[in-house]
Amino acid sequence: MSDDEPTKNISGGASGGGTETAFDPATAGTRAEAVVDRLGELYWTKTYGGRDAFECLVRTILSQNTSDTASQPAHDALMERYSTESGDTDLVDALAEADQGDLAETIRSAGLYNQKSERIVALAGEIREEFGGEAGFDAFVREEDPDAVRDRLLEMNGVGPKTADCVLLFAGGRGGVFPVDTHVHRIARRMGLAPADADHETVREHIERDVPAEKCGFGHTAMIQFGREYCKARKPACLDDPEACPLADRCDQVGVYPESGEVVDPSDAV
Numbered sequence: 001m002s003d004d005e006p007t008k009n010i011s012g013g014a015s016g017g018g019t020e021t022a023f024d025p026a027t028a029g030t031r032a033e034a035v036v037d038r039l040g041e042l043y044w045t046k047t048y049g050g051r052d053a054f055e056c057l058v059r060t061i062l063s064q065n066t067s068d069t070a071s072q073p074a075h076d077a078l079m080e081r082y083s084t085e086s087g088d089t090d091l092v093d094a095l096a097e098a099d100q101g102d103l104a105e106t107i108r109s110a111g112l113y114n115q116k117s118e119r120i121v122a123l124a125g126e127i128r129e130e131f132g133g134e135a136g137f138d139a140f141v142r143e144e145d146p147d148a149v150r151d152r153l154l155e156m157n158g159v160g161p162k163t164a165d166c167v168l169l170f171a172g173g174r175g176g177v178f179p180v181d182t183h184v185h186r187i188a189r190r191m192g193l194a195p196a197d198a199d200h201e202t203v204r205e206h207i208e209r210d211v212p213a214e215k216c217g218f219g220h221t222a223m224i225q226f227g228r229e230y231c232k233a234r235k236p237a238c239l240d241d242p243e244a245c246p247l248a249d250r251c252d253q254v255g256v257y258p259e260s261g262e263v264v265d266p267s268d269a270v
């Protein structure tokens with residue numbers, strides 16, 4: 001196992017919280033769990049939770065439609081400008097009162113900065129009105145029924161299923177939440193862990209059914225990393241070299257054709 005969790009990833013890297021943990025590969029009860037265990041041999045292993053819910057929401061919105069490499073500096077700049085080290089400033093208050101143009105300039109590197117700044121200011125206002133501030137929103141995310149939290153988050157403008165699940169996972173520490181982003185959606189269907197034509201929600205249902213609750217958070221972050229390093233969208237590692245992928249023995253290669261060098265979305269595989 002490697003402990004070099006990348007500093008730029010959806011969890012915020014080593015500074016993003018979480019507790020070091022270890023999984024026993026011998027106990028896997030399903031194929032999906034065996035895949036997550038194997039990822040645990042490749043990468044760091046952690047259970048997540050405990051992050052500030054509003055900061056987590058902001059981080060995930062900044063990461064929409066862009067890479068972590070672009071969104072991380074925007075997150076850091078936002079925190080430097082609107083939060084204080086001592087925690088005296090309530091981030092919800094600060095962003096509810098922020099000038100949208102100033103915020104847009106601050107988060108420029110994340111792309112779509114006008115739209116994202118508008119959403120963040122509006123969300124901060126909504127959360128301040130309903131929950132009072134950071135502490136009230138944290139308590140809601142950590143203590144309320146996870147389905148109720150998810151439904152309420154999904155009602156917020158700009159919050160889709162992945163964003164809601166990331167907040168539940170990284171802030172709420174809710175086990176059994178496996179957010180599905182574009183990497184997870186592609187890899188799960190290529191490997192045969194979910195039907196080839198499954199949408200994001202169906203992939204999430206299959207994986208959350210088959211992976212034990214405590215392994216879901218790590219599985220999510222590690223599968224994204226695996227997608228960046230090995231099972232890339234256009235050029236999966238197995239395309240040129242069958243030995244190049246450490247998970248090849250667990251994979252159905254749906255839509256990947258090494259003989260012809262062709263790669264198609266699993267839903268288009270014959």
Ligand code: SF4
Pocket residue numbers: 190191230231232236237238239245246247248251252253254256
């Ligand atoms: S064998 Fe190929 S398609 Fe399967 S996980 Fe590895 S890189 Fe992806």
